[in-house]
Amino acid sequence: MPKQQRGEATVEQVLDAALRIYTSSGEAGLTLGTITSASGVSSGSIYHHFGSLDGVVAALALRSLDQLLRELAPALMQAADARSGIRAVVLAYLDFVRDRPDAARLIHSVTADRLGMANARRIRDSQEARLTPIARWIHAHQESGELAVLSAPLIESLALGPVVAVVRRWLTVGDVDLEEAARELPDHIWRSVSA
Template sequence: MTAVKNPRDGRLRILEGALRRFSQDGVSATTLASLREESGVSVGSFYHHFASKDHVFGVLYAETQRIYQEAFLQELFRHTEARDGITGIVAFHMAWCGRHPERARLLLTERPPRRAEPGGPEVAALRKAFFTEVASWWDPQTERGSIRQVGTLMCYVLWLGAAQETCRLWFAGVREPSEEDVAALSEAAWHSLRQDQSA
């Protein structure tokens, strides 16, 4: 008896192949033909699931962002103390990038899809929900005087900017960060964001 193929298998193979190819070559240098070759699907199978390379990228980017954000929030809400949350997230970010280098490269090096592009509405909705959740942890910390009141952009830069750049250098071929490097990045983030800058 011939097994019935699950149509989701083809979609999954395309996404997995695209993740490998995008990570290796970048989205702009990846061709539709190379995506099909990497995933081992026919032209008909590809277009059954996706309209274009940009469609694949949009779905993959949104999926990767969701996976990262869910893990981020799970780690963040493990901590009730401001210092533990700030330093814990830096360590989490470095560890996540090490465990998922292909997905991390996608988030670190590719421009997110815009609202009018495939995946754009999903990415925007995920980002809005994510920032709302982060704020529900962050705002009480600022009200208690543990963390400085800073805007969203500066919060990102001071909290994870150095860690992001370290990961970019790592993926570009510079040495893998050590435990001491991660500890230093974590402490630097805390000292940048804590309320009492004189301590």
């Protein structure tokens, strides 16, 4: 196996082990020792690929975010109109959370927030290929008169902000019904972004 492929396999091995540990023990369980033990990868190799324990967590959160965006973008692009696109994105987000609660918990964790705030521009740049079609979709539906003429970041915030708030509450307090959210959120969000 070529060196680059071995390196990629090592990264995935470490991230898979880290997610298993995070799932069973939470953030407190993620230590260099537990990751080396669970992954079979040396601490030197982990430092080589990730730089630090925070680097492992950041890479794991970024991988989970990438998985989420891989589901949101196609849901949006396949929609016939802006309203059905908003509905599709909300439902795809909620489905992701329901199907992968551990990845969702990591994406919405305090640590991921801290790392995200510190590296926001770099993270956004790394997701540019996934985000550009979304920005184009927004612009096209603004041009057609369906979406409010607001900046793409504001449209994204209005569309996803309520979903993120509901998800965080479901993951932490547990007093939100995701089925109710799936029924109610799309229409309420649509009213906030429609022209």
